[in-house]
Amino acid sequence: MNALAIAVCRSCGRTFFPLPLACRQCGGSDFDSVRASAGTVEEVTEVTVTRSRIGSVRLDAGPVVVAQVGQSTKPGDRVELVGGSKITASRI
Numbered sequence: 751m752n753a754l755a756i757a758v759c760r761s762c763g764r765t766f767f768p769l770p771l772a773c774r775q776c777g778g779s780d781f782d783s784v785r786a787s788a789g790t791v792e793e794v795t796e797v798t799v800t801r802s803r804i805g806s807v808r809l810d811a812g813p814v815v816v817a818q819v820g821q822s823t824k825p826g827d828r829v830e831l832v833g834g835s836k837i838t839a840s841r842i
């Protein structure tokens with residue numbers, strides 16, 4: 751399991767996920783990579799085809815990440831994210 755890495759603009763400090771080609775705020779192209787794992791669920795959607803649930807999670811560091819969430823996860827829950835080819839959110 752990998753911790754999620756977000757990009758922080760070296761010029762203005764804005765955070766992004768995933769890494770952009772250029773900062774949408776200042777146009778800068780130098781970024782630091784920072785571990786970010788905890789966040790708050792904003793919305794949850796049921797995917798009927800795959801019988802899974804996905805949620806948008808507002809990371810404490812700023813960006814919103816879409817992740818697979820558990821069956822009982824609901825908006826407002828605090829979650830921890832692990833990345834890789836698929837991002838998974840587990841309640842904390």
Ligand SMILES: [Zn+2]
Nearest residue numbers: 759762773776
């Ligand atoms: Zn910037």
